[in-house]
Amino acid sequence: MGWKSLPGIIVALSIVLLGGVSSHAANVTFDARSAHSGNWSDPHTWADGRVPKAGDFVQIRAGDTVTYDVNSDATIRMVHVAGTLTFSREKSTKLRVGLIKIQAGTTASEEGFDCDAHGPTGAGDSADSPRPVLEIGTLDNPIPANVTATIQLAYIPGTDPQTLPAIMDCGGTWDVHGAPMARTWVKLAEPCMTGSDTVALAEDPGKWKSGDRIVLTGSYNEDFQPQRRSRDRHVKPIESEERLITVIDGTKLTLDKPVEADHICSGPERTEAANLSRNVIIESADPTGVRGHTMYHAASSGGISYAEFRHLGKKGVLGKYPIHFHLVRDSMRGSAVVGASIWDSQNRFMAIHGTDYLLVRDCVGYRCIGHGFFLEDATEQYNILDHNIAIRAEKGKQLPKQALDFDANEGAGFWWANGRNSLTRNVATECGLYGYKFQIEKPHGKAPVFSIRQPDGSFAMQDIRHVPFLRCDDNESHTNGLYAFNFGDDPAGSVHSDVQHPFIARNLRVWQEHYALRPNTQDFLMDGLTINHAVYGVYHPDYANHVYRNIYLNTVIAEPINRGHDDESIQYGSFTYENLTLENCHSGYNPPIQLTCTSPLSGQSGHFKNVVLKNTTSDVQIVDLGGGPRNDKLENAVPYYFHDYPRPGTTTKVVSVHFPQNMTDGVYKSIKGFTGPDVRATEIPEVPFPELLHPIDDLPPATIITNLTRTHDGKVAVTGVSEDNGDIESITVNDRPAAVISSANGIVDWQINLDVAAGKPVEARATDKAGNVEKMAAIRPAP
Numbered sequence: 001m002g003w004k005s006l007p008g009i010i011v012a013l014s015i016v017l018l019g020g021v022s023s024h025a026a027n028v029t030f031d032a033r034s035a036h037s038g039n040w041s042d043p044h045t046w047a048d049g050r051v052p053k054a055g056d057f058v059q060i061r062a063g064d065t066v067t068y069d070v071n072s073d074a075t076i077r078m079v080h081v082a083g084t085l086t087f088s089r090e091k092s093t094k095l096r097v098g099l100i101k102i103q104a105g106t107t108a109s110e111e112g113f114d115c116d117a118h119g120p121t122g123a124g125d126s127a128d129s130p131r132p133v134l135e136i137g138t139l140d141n142p143i144p145a146n147v148t149a150t151i152q153l154a155y156i157p158g159t160d161p162q163t164l165p166a167i168m169d170c171g172g173t174w175d176v177h178g179a180p181m182a183r184t185w186v187k188l189a190e191p192c193m194t195g196s197d198t199v200a201l202a203e204d205p206g207k208w209k210s211g212d213r214i215v216l217t218g219s220y221n222e223d224f225q226p227q228r229r230s231r232d233r234h235v236k237p238i239e240s241e242e243r244l245i246t247v248i249d250g251t252k253l254t255l256d257k258p259v260e261a262d263h264i265c266s267g268p269e270r271t272e273a274a275n276l277s278r279n280v281i282i283e284s285a286d287p288t289g290v291r292g293h294t295m296y297h298a299a300s301s302g303g304i305s306y307a308e309f310r311h312l313g314k315k316g317v318l319g320k321y322p323i324h325f326h327l328v329r330d331s332m333r334g335s336a337v338v339g340a341s342i343w344d345s346q347n348r349f350m351a352i353h354g355t356d357y358l359l360v361r362d363c364v365g366y367r368c369i370g371h372g373f374f375l376e377d378a379t380e381q382y383n384i385l386d387h388n389i390a391i392r393a394e395k396g397k398q399l400p401k402q403a404l405d406f407d408a409n410e411g412a413g414f415w416w417a418n419g420r421n422s423l424t425r426n427v428a429t430e431c432g433l434y435g436y437k438f439q440i441e442k443p444h445g446k447a448p449v450f451s452i453r454q455p456d457g458s459f460a461m462q463d464i465r466h467v468p469f470l471r472c473d474d475n476e477s478h479t480n481g482l483y484a485f486n487f488g489d490d491p492a493g494s495v496h497s498d499v500q501h502p503f504i505a506r507n508l509r510v511w512q513e514h515y516a517l518r519p520n521t522q523d524f525l526m527d528g529l530t531i532n533h534a535v536y537g538v539y540h541p542d543y544a545n546h547v548y549r550n551i552y553l554n555t556v557i558a559e560p561i562n563r564g565h566d567d568e569s570i571q572y573g574s575f576t577y578e579n580l581t582l583e584n585c586h587s588g589y590n591p592p593i594q595l596t597c598t599s600p601l602s603g604q605s606g607h608f609k610n611v612v613l614k615n616t617t618s619d620v621q622i623v624d625l626g627g628g629p630r631n632d633k634l635e636n637a638v639p640y641y642f643h644d645y646p647r648p649g650t651t652t653k654v655v656s657v658h659f660p661q662n663m664t665d666g667v668y669k670s671i672k673g674f675t676g677p678d679v680r681a682t683e684i685p686e687v688p689f690p691e692l693l694h695p696i697d698d699l700p701p702a703t704i705i706t707n708l709t710r711t712h713d714g715k716v717a718v719t720g721v722s723e724d725n726g727d728i729e730s731i732t733v734n735d736r737p738a739a740v741i742s743s744a745n746g747i748v749d750w751q752i753n754l755d756v757a758a759g760k761p762v763e764a765r766a767t768d769k770a771g772n773v774e775k776m777a778a779i780r781p782a783p
Contacts, residue, residue, distance in 0.1 A: 031057050040052070060084065077098045081134050098156040137149070171299040184341070189201055199216065216243065216271065217271045269478070269533070291313055305338040306338070309345075316397065316399065318401055319351075336360070341364045349372040360373065361384070364391070386747055395411040406439065406489075411431050413434070417439055418464050434481070439489050476508070485505070486520075502545065512533045518541075520541075522546075538560075542564070543564040555585065564638075574606065578609045589620060594623075597630050598636060625679065666683065700767075703778045708783050722747075724768045737752075738752040764777060765777040
């Protein structure tokens with residue numbers, strides 16, 4: 001059955017409210033209309049007894065199923081799918097077309113962005129009419145691996161280049177499913193050095209094959225020198241390279257020609273190989289001319305798996321992306337984009353706009369202008385972006401009339417503005433300025449207070465700046481233009497939650513970056529951070545209830561642990577570091593750990609416990625104020641406490657020399673090899689290590705049903721995914737426990753077989769280990 005929505009949705013009304021309506025475009029006159037079901041190539045399928053030809057406006061009428069079974073370079077001007085258009089699984093096909101519009105009704109306009117409004121009555125316009133379907137494979141029956149299906153979106157001179165060519169789903173079903181792949185991208189097992197024509201992969205690639213196009217990601221090289229990056233942050237890395245596979249032998253690939261650069265694989269610094277080829281292809285007919293785009297509107301259904309979207313996206317045009325979920329909200333709950341390849345885009349990889357409960361997994365994004373995987377207007381919630389790779393999302397410009405004017409579109413692999421989404425196991429590399437950019441400020445000078453769905457299903461006005469991450473776990477960033485992970489933004493304190501609901505990131509990995517982590521959110525927990533080869537480690541932190549645990553920095557050479565707000569040298573609350581290791585961090589004139597000058601609030605401090613220094617030095621010792629501009633407005637001292645240092649049971653307290661009034665509890669002096677010239681320290685009895693955050697889990701899980709299939713024994717096989725900010729205890733489907741297929745990072749894949757009659761509801765909900773029960777259950781009709 002695939003990713004289908006509930007029946008009975010009033011499609012036209014949904015489009016009016018959420019998707020936009022074209023009121024200016026005139027309806028077209030169709031040159032070819034289906035007479036009944038049949039093959040596209042059969043003249044008897046068509047009302048006038050001829051096969052559609054170049055330049056035709058074609059209509060598949062409601063109730064008819066037409067199988068596209070030709071491979072043609074003739075450009076069909078428009079196909080209006082009011083019935084069903086399905087692509088052959090028996091032979092390879094190609095359709096060259098200016099516009100495909102999947103929309104109920106007897107009329108349609110040649111409009112490539114807005115949907116047409118149809119009345120609730122009339123032939124083909126009733127809400128009870130069959131849903132129109134464009135089917136290029138289904139989830140249960142994808143296009144077989146030995147068959148290709150290609151749609152080329154061709155611009156027709158004289159039509160609107162701002163909106164055409166396009167594929168638009170206006171409340172219908174658009175399914176795009178190619179042959180499944182076990183893996184779409186993998187890490188290298190060995191270096192692939194200049195001149196080599198073989199690649200060793202860390203995992204079996206599964207169904208990769210000879211002739212597939214792959215991209216080998218870039219780095220600097222094994223001799224990466226952060227000092228060079230410190231002097232010139234715009235030093236370009238060795239760029240990714242495209243190659244064709246000629247032979248596959250297990251995990252070893254032979255390429256069509258040797259590589260021209262080093263693709264490293266050493267310890268945690270391992271580049272990737274990503275497969276761009278799929279047997280279902282959506283592309284622009286002329287990549288150098290007017291490019292195409294695709295859209296799902298509200299109340300549509302369907303989904304994408306293992307399809308290739310290439311040479312798409314309209315440069316500098318708002319809303320015209322290779323894959324675009326446009327103001328869908330939860331009307332497509334259960335839809336997914338899995339295993340897609342999106343490459344050579346002039347406008348992002350994918351835009352998730354005003355859309356909730358979407359699964360994006362195992363996708364490869366390669367070469368786009370602007371942000372890659374992009375959540376557009378800060379209202380998106382409960383979307384899961386899991387195990388995707390973003391390669392070379394390059395710096396673009398702000399788009400006209402974009403929803404959030406503070407976004408400069410500077411090229412982030414992953415960009416989002418509402419914390420209540422899950423980003424897990426992703427990789428970003430070679431992107432313009434950011435690997436990952438979580439940014440929420442005041443749009444158009446006003447506080448970002450929007451109507452947001454609450455866990456019980458109601459809506460309430462909420463300041464998005466105070467919505468913490470649902471999940472940000474196990475992500476990796478390397479070799480990007482400036483930042484690996486940039487969370488929040490200035491001014492200080494604008495992005496915060498509270499001590500019971502902090503922003504939490506776990507197990508992040510960074511290598512070969514300029515700035516590794518910029519945490520401009522207050523109430524922040526970073527649990528597990530590994531940085532190898534960077535100029536700055538924890539940079540420009542908005543210290544206020546910040547907790548850092550299990551932090552490892554290796555070869556971070558300018559400022560491993562930066563002061564509050566860098567040159568402002570100010571903090572608005574306390575922080576702690578526990579289990580901090582600095583190895584090979586030779587930071588020159590900057591201390592590895594910088595002391596903040598001052599705080600406007602009394603009683604703020606920094607605490608360090610279990611600090612390990614390995615081959616780590618600087619010209620000014622370990623702890624000092626740091627170089628560069630400092631805060632001249634000295635209000636309150638910010639002492640730093642090093643617990644169990646120099647020996648267990650004692651604490652070393654470090655204070656700036658500018659606050660002698662705070663040195664009355666001991667004899668303060670310089671400690672050789674530890675304190676720099678601007679601070680003094682004393683040994684005091686052990687003080688309690690503060691617990692600044694008290695996270696609780698009072699947010700229920702969120703669930704989507706990804707597929708329902710009628711099995712040979714008459715049961716319904718149900719699969720789905722649930723997510724939670726904590727750990728999920730159980731999933732029930734129609735009050736029966738589902739079996740867990742996999743579970744990691746708060747994301748649980750599950751399945752169950754049910755006895756349920758066709759059309760009856762299948763209802764899935766999850767419960768987490770804190771006892772929170774999902775109130776907004778996922779509901780789908782049984783096939």
